[in-house]
Amino acid sequence: MTAPEKTVTPETGTESAPSRTGVLREKLQQFLAFASLIALVIFFSLANPNFMSWSNVSGILLSTAVIGILALGTTFVIISGGIDLSLGTGMTLAAVTTGTFLSVMGLPLVVGVVGGILTGALMGLVNGFNIAVLKIPPFIATLAMMLIAQGLALVISGAAPIYFSGVEGFNLIALGRSVPFLALPNGVFILFGMAAIAAVLLSKSIIGRYTFAMGSNEEATSISGINVRRWKMTVYTLSGAFTGVAGVVLASRLNSAQPALGLGYELEAIAAVVIGGTSLAGGKGSIVGTLIGALIMSVLTNGLRIMSIPQEWQTVVVGIVILIAVYADNLRRSKEQ
C-alpha cells in the first residue's frame, strides 16, 4: 500500500503548477480589461481636456447606469450558458408599465416602480419557462420575447411617449442627489448598489454557485440532483428583475417612457459582459469584470462623441470592439483546451 504512494507524491508536485498559472491567467484577464479602461481614459483626456471635467465624468457614470444594470443581470444568464436578447425592449416595456401606472392611472410612486421591476421579472420568468421547460434554444426564445416586448410597449403606450411631468419626484430616482458629499446623481449609486447585490449573489450564494455549475456542465449539475429547470427559470427571472430596474432608471432619467427606444441596448449590454471577461460559452465570469466592461462601453461612446466623431462611426467602433472582445474570449478558451 505504501509503494504506489511513494511513486505518486513526486508527480503531484509538478501537477499543481498548471493550476497556479490558471489562477494567474484569470487575474490577468481582469487586469487587462481594467488596463484598457485606464488607457481609454488617458487617451480621451489627452485628446480633449473637457473629458475629465466633473460634469462629463458624472455624465459618463450616469449613462453607464442603464447599460450597467442590464449587463449585471445578463452576466448571470451568460455564465449559466444562456443568452438574453430581450433585455433592450424588455427594459422599454418595464418603463412603459411604470409610466402607465404612474402617469395614466395615477397610482402611488412605489407601485409604479415595483410594477416596472415585476414586469421585467415576469418577462424573465416566461423566458426561463420557454428555455428550461419547453426547451426552446435561448437565442430563439429571447429573440421572440424581444419582439413581443417591443410590440406590447407600443400597444400599451399607443406608440407615443408617456411623460412623467405630473409625477412628483419620479425624475429624482435617477437624477436626484440624495448622497451627501458626493456630487453624483442617484442613478450612479443605484448602479453600484445593484452591482454589490449581484456580486454577493454570484460569489457567495447558492444561486451564484448553480449559475456557474449549469454553465460549466449542465449534465453534471443535473446528475448531482440539482433541479436545473427550476434554477434556470430563477436565473432568467433574476436577470429580468435587473432589466426592470434598468427600465425604471432610464424612464426617470428621461422623465418619460419612450416606447420606440430600447432596441440595441441588449447588444451593448452583452458586449459589456463579454469585454469584462465573462465567457459566452458559460461557466466563467465576474461582476467586477462586467462593471469594467460597462464603463469601457460608455467611456468609448462618450469619448468618441466628445472628439466629434460622427454617430455612424461610433457605431462602427462599438461593433469592432465587440468583435475583439469575442475573439479574445475564443483565444482564452482554446488555450485552456
Place this chain on the structure above:
Amino acid sequence: MGDSARPLLQACGIVKSFGHVRALRGADFDVNEAEVVAMIGDNGAGKSTLVKALAGVHQPDEGELRFLGEPVVLPDPTAAQRLGIETVFQDLALAPDLDPAANLFLGREVVKPGLLGKLGFLDSNAMAERTRSAFKDLGANVQSESASVASMSGGQRQSIAVSRAATWANRLVIMDEPTAALGVVQSAAVLELIRRVRDQGISVIIISHNMPEVLEVSDRVEVLRLGRRVARFRSRDTSMDELVAAMTGALVQEDA
C-alpha cells in the same frame, strides 16, 4: 471476503433495449458488502448500460434490482444516492469551471447557520475544510483548492470525482472506466484510492478494460457477454487468459 458476505446490490434478469438494440438480455450482477467487483466484457457487452441501470440512470424493461435482499426501483440517480450509492460516470460529471470543493459539494452545498443560510448564503470555509479532510482521508493528491478543476491534470480530476463519490456513498461506489484516460502513475493513485474506499467498508463496482489492473484491485470479477453474465471469478483464483476466454465466449460457466 468469505462466501458468507451479504449481497449489497443485485441485478436479476435485467433486460434493456434501445430501439431494436437489445443491450441487456437478462443480465445478472451481484456486489457484496465491502468488496471490489470488476465488471468486464468486450465492447457492446452491455457494461455501461448495466451500470447505468444500477445507478438509476436507465430503467430496466424487465428484471429487478435488489438492495440488501429487498426489491428496489431507482427512478433517477437521486434515488440511488439516497440508498448510499454514488457513481463516477465515464465523462467524469464534474463542473470544470468550479473549484474542487464546489464540485465535491455540488448539489449538497453547506449554507451558513441562521438567517444567512436561509437566504442561501454558502459556508465556503466549512466546505473547503471538509474537502481537505476528505482528500486527506483518501490520500487524494489535490493541492490547489482555489483553482478550477479545468486547470488540473486528468489524474487530479479523477481523484476529485472518486473522492466526491466516496464522500457521499456510504454503501457503494460505481466507477465506469476510472483509469481509461490516465497514465501509469495516475492510474496507480486512483487504484489506491479505490482500495481505501473499500477499506472504509464501502463496496466498489469498477468497469475496466485493463486486465492486470482488474486482477490487482478487485476481489471478484464478473464477466458480461452479449448482454448476459457468462462467468464469475474470485480474482486471486483466476488468470488473464481465463478472463479473456470468458470475454470472447471461449469459456462459459453454466452457473454464472
